[in-house]
Amino acid sequence: MSDQSKVERFEDIAVPHLGAAYNLARWLVHNEHDAEDLVQESFLRAFKSFSGYYGGNLRAWLLTIVRNTCYTWLRQNKALRLADSIDDKLDEVGLDFTDPEVLFEQSMDSQMVRQALQELPVEFREVVVLREMEGFSYKEIANVVDLPLGTVMSRLARGRKRLHELLVRRMGKEAGIELSANA
């Protein structure tokens, strides 16, 4: 395969996933310039090990490289803040969405959701982004974040629960401010 056609083949199949790659990187490193650099670095890395044909799940493979590249960057920049403890045992997760109606009765503006998601520890944030924004299956997520399938489900469950708590807290604060303003 000539160099030219290898580049074109790679572009044909990889560029459609640029949006997903950038979105993940941006959510992981919180900064647009670094996200752009890291996505470019990841795609170049993928290209180097690309031999002209990719038989597996290309999207999951690309995002695995993006995620690993971002983690390396976070570590190098001492910006990797992991959750204090992750208990991936499902039985302790429970449903227990305290006050689910809070989420119905108030319209959630995307700014608030964005801030809450940014506060979520990275191990939860990444699975939530992959599932809810990119529509990844559990199997694809398991590939990207290198976890067993069952752990993916409990990580998502915990992530959603924590996110819910963060949102309830934010809404409570906002409501509190309104009340004191009225008083």
Added chain:
Amino acid sequence: MSCQQTHELIHGYLDGELDLVKSIEIEKHIAGCPACTRSYEGMKGLQSALSDSALRFEPPASLERRLRTALRHESKSEASPMMFRWRWILAASSLVVAVLLIVAVAGIFSRPASEDLLAQEVVSSHVRSLMADHLTDVPSSDRHTVKPWFDGKLDFSPTVKDLSQQGFSLNGGRLDYIGNRPVAALVYQRRQHSINLFVWPSSEAISQKASERQGYNMIRWSNGGMTYWAVSDLNLAELQQFVQLLQEPNQSQLR
């Protein structure tokens, strides 16, 4: 289905990851349980809030242009070092052939001699990698980055183990050339000491043997159709521990 069982599976249900039988059981339970209905609706609300497209970060158009330019650049610069490498490989192999011929003519062409030659090559590669400041082609502590990097560069896929828990951190991988063939070099670190682990496929089974050369400790062995050489300035006991860890089947990596 009980509330407890529903709790365990409801996220899988929400994500459409359950089989039909389990899905129907969950639906039945939710229909008859107000508490679970409330929680389920709460989660659906959260899910729809998260699927708001305003939350997605869209890449700037310049990123795609930048990437396409970088790929073309990469493709060109990839071609020339390869040419260089091939020339180097040709030169090296003719040198090796010449040396082998001399050795054969001298009538001492025997296994210990070729093994000796190999050991010399391994040590030289190790020293060169440290001197030329070219320890890794793919610097990464993640075996899922290092292993795929070799795809397409070698006609075999080396096993890359993560031994960071045991104090041998993975620094990355490199292509090298030993015994007349391209080989994988995996680079590990123990305190200040770099360890080069050379791997290549070989049909002959060799027993494990430790030796010392130019002040470097080395251990060679074969396993599963692969020949391994570990070389380092690390003391022999710790290098042996490293080799032993590599040989152990690792549960977490059998997934």
